[in-house]
Amino acid sequence: MGGDFGPRSIVQASLACLSATPSLHLTLVGQPSLLEELIHGQSAADRARLTIVAASEVITMDEKPAQALRGKPDSSMRVALELLRDGKVQACVSAGNTGALMALSRFVLKTLPGIDRPAMVAAIPTQTGYCQLLDLGANVDCSAEHLLQFAVMGSVAAQTLGIARPRVALLNIGTEDIKGNQQVKLAATLLQAARGINYIGFIEGDGLYRGEADVVVCDGFVGNILLKSSEGLATMIAARIEALFKKNFASRAVGVLALPLMKRLQADLAPARHNGASFLGLQGIVVKSHGSAGVQGFQSAIQRALIEIQENLPERLHGRLEELLS
């Protein structure tokens, strides 16, 4: 029921995923009459793999997490997470209020042993490939211990994506030991001592885009601002390139080359909007899609959840945490 445009694009994305993946079963949680109306006309075969579970309340996009937690026991978000907790579904995907989703996920699913706070992670494009950046906004204030936990989770997430020995770095305003705030300096000490983590030291914002690390760790305030400003800058550059090519008639055809590149980059730089961002550190798989995600965006988020189910991400994370933090 969440997202800036309500359930319409979510239902459309769900139906498209059901058609594309014959083994997929989906459960839509929300107001049954509205959902029934939106899925009306779906082929009988696909309809058999689609379940509707009723939830009478909806958490709005500007609701405070504490309010969502206490005030709405029958919200679609909470009911969906309870289905996950009870083993009735294997993953939960939402385009709703991020803060509320995080608070409810922690409350309903609980975190993995050794994890105080779940983090939000997504893959950011770099000069040499991708890097996993976390936290992207779930935790605005973080202690050094939280940053250490993010590093462990990001490292495992990168491993499930096929990187054998992920290079893990702490985002900072310099690479010398004396740089940074207290949390970052202390986290560096913790990471140097952590077994089994390939910690490579501090990284600056430009080093991230040069591809110097596979996992970059920061608090959610910094990560969110890095991500949003990157998205904004890519959009600005795309607009300038477009304007440039429009000026010159002869070069318009070549602008056709550069613009798809920029569109792809813009999409890569808005992972929550386009590809979904994962919550790591919970006893269950939760993928956040952007509130303004279109059909395509929500489909990507469902696909991301499918990969995490196949990779059994929470279980792998649990095993690795036991090794590392014991």
Place this chain on the structure above:
Amino acid sequence: MGGDFGPRSIVQASLACLSATPSLHLTLVGQPSLLEELIHGQSAADRARLTIVAASEVITMDEKPAQALRGKPDSSMRVALELLRDGKVQACVSAGNTGALMALSRFVLKTLPGIDRPAMVAAIPTQTGYCQLLDLGANVDCSAEHLLQFAVMGSVAAQTLGIARPRVALLNIGTEDIKGNQQVKLAATLLQAARGINYIGFIEGDGLYRGEADVVVCDGFVGNILLKSSEGLATMIAARIEALFKKNFASRAVGVLALPLMKRLQADLAPARHNGASFLGLQGIVVKSHGSAGVQGFQSAIQRALIEIQENLPERLHGRLEELLS
């Protein structure tokens, strides 16, 4: 004597500025024999406007600010700031250790009444022009009161650049009241109550690049990471565009159109390296050039200092602070 490459490019930039600006007098502070050697062969006319003042010590790039402050009474940086304090020069430009320059500037020059901590500011390109972003790394941990002071200083700096009623925004991870950390939320309350400031609310990283504000305020950790990551992203995009145009022989000529645009943007996004960043809030003009600045970069920093002298920036700031904070 500072910078990653020592005084060679600084002296070259100084000589170029002397030739270009007949009214300019420059004082070089450092080891006289080395400086004399570097300026050897300069025309007599320009040489008459160039003074050398001896300083026997040099602050290294990785020295802790506290160490620079206590341990080296005759460093070139300190002597230069003392010349400024004593009215022998009108501005100080340095490519040295940023933390040490900030600590020494505060100690030698003192801050303006009403300012606890000076901030570092530079102009960032946006879709509609430029925005003044501060702090860029001088202050890693900031209280709400510091952010308020930065907002006042940024607003005045934007006014000296010709913007009558600068739109001032606080950088945050959302635009709703409930978003952000404690400092940002409290700073918003202070800014709403501040007289004479055109405070427009929270801004996200993408809003900054859309040009939604003339002044964007954040702590130095966040500002530095935003700036460095933007620089890194622009470099990555430029590399991808270059690669794209190299692939296709027919389109190479058109790559010639896009690449100068990207080079200009990359330069704009590394203001400290290319154009100099100003320290605001001191009783005197201090411009920081990047440690790896070339001749061109250091020339820009000297030119920025010249503008601030013409605009009498500290005096204007002082007057405005008295109005606003009284």
